[in-house]
Amino acid sequence: GAVVSQHPSRVICKSGTSVKIECRSLDFQATTMFWYRQFPKQSLMLMATSNEGSKATYEQGVEKDKFLINHASLTLSTLTVTSAHPEDSSFYICSARAGTVEQYFGPGTRLTVT
Amino acid sequence: GENVEQHPSTLSVQEGDSAVIKCTYSDSASNYFPWYKQELGKRPQLIIDIRSNVGEKKDQRIAVTLNKTAKHFSLHITETQPEDSAVYFCAASQYPSTLTFGKGTMLLVSP
Numbered sequence: 001g002a003v004v005s006q007h008p009s010r011v012i013c014k015s016g017t018s019v020k021i022e023c024r025s026l027d028f029q030a031t032t033m034f035w036y037r038q039f040p041k042q043s044l045m046l047m048a049t050s051n052e053g054s055k056a057t058y059e060q061g062v063e064k065d066k067f068l069i070n071h072a073s074l075t076l077s078t079l080t081v082t083s084a085h086p087e088d089s090s091f092y093i094c095s096a097r098a099g100t101v102e103q104y105f106g107p108g109t110r111l112t113v114t
Numbered sequence: 115g116e117n118v119e120q121h122p123s124t125l126s127v128q129e130g131d132s133a134v135i136k137c138t139y140s141d142s143a144s145n146y147f148p149w150y151k152q153e154l155g156k157r158p159q160l161i162i163d164i165r166s167n168v169g170e171k172k173d174q175r176i177a178v179t180l181n182k183t184a185k186h187f188s189l190h191i192t193e194t195q196p197e198d199s200a201v202y203f204c205a206a207s208q209y210p211s212t213l214t215f216g217k218g219t220m221l222l223v224s225p
Contacts (some may be wrong), residue, residue, distance in 0.1 A: 042217070043216065044203070046213075074198075093158070101146045101163075101165075101209045103213060105150075106150065106157060108155075108156070110155075
């Protein structure tokens, strides 16, 4: 149990375009979902926390208008990187929590902006 | 906010040896301490966790110890195998607050 999926696994886009990443909890209802960014050989950096039906809470330094997060249902959250630039290239990972303390991660999305 | 320090950053051991990774945290209110294993390009996987009302927890070759007074917790892996090679992250939180992660330890187990 506690499976989180993420789509796409890899995406390449051109500078200036937008990219949407989906995060789904497959076998449980996720009351809270988290979005992280991870650079090579570094730890996970929390970008935002989202609760179903509420606006996301962004960490300091994360641009709300650039990283749009929507938690439309108890099984789906999306992250849209708007007007992507090469510096946005990274590994984006979501995680989900079902109202208990355990947090389960998706497989990640490798974003490359050319 | 919470701050988690993790040591060492890299750890090399021979197959069959034990490996110990240590973390310290700053917020005495933190009550949940998970450990994640992340292989290259893969998702972090929860391997063991401990809550503040417990001092030690074991799961086969993996154990975690917690010292609340000193605000540190450790991951112990016995009889290491090459497939244990990965990056290990510790984390701390006071539920329902978000997890604060350490910077990770790259464990390399040589055959």
